[in-house]
Amino acid sequence: MDSPWLTVDEAATRSRRHNKTVLRALRRGELRGHQARANGRWLIHVEDLDLWVRGERPTGRTKVAS
Template sequence: MRRVTTTPELSEAGDRLVAAFGDFITSLVDYLEKPTNPPTSADVTAASPAAAFPADASNKWLTALEAAKHARRNHITVLKALGSGELHGHQNRRGGRWQVKRNAVDAWIEHSDGAKACGCRDITDRRHRSDNSPNRRA
């Protein structure tokens, strides 16, 4: 069996390491044994989810990909639903990126009115004017 010899410097470094580790364990035990004060009603109110998030955080704008993740559907399915009008969404120009409110995605999943869930007012699409429109070209 081979015998390992140590130098005084190595032995001293090991002793310092053991002492430092012992100090760390002692301070950790002291920290864990400190009594904690029970939360007050003000702490509970400040920690409530309603206080942590703004009122409209649950109805933020989502991209089509984020809406697909939220609905747990494929993003192509979401894009088709947006294009057909089944899912209520907004584009800043034709062929542009879709923006969807989270509540509209939830309404689409529940098969209810997405425009009401989005908070949009009822507007008619300019591309689909009635036949008696004054701006109709003959």
């Protein structure tokens, strides 16, 4: 079974956006993502990516390690 979690590059490919666009959306809080530690790799759940592509806002805050 495939994981429901995507890296930035995978999310960019799936959404047909540039990876810098995905990163910008994560940093602005437009796209919900998770990091295990500060400056760590982002992981994005496919459902959150689909919401972002449809133009819907996330309901929770983006979790970033401090």
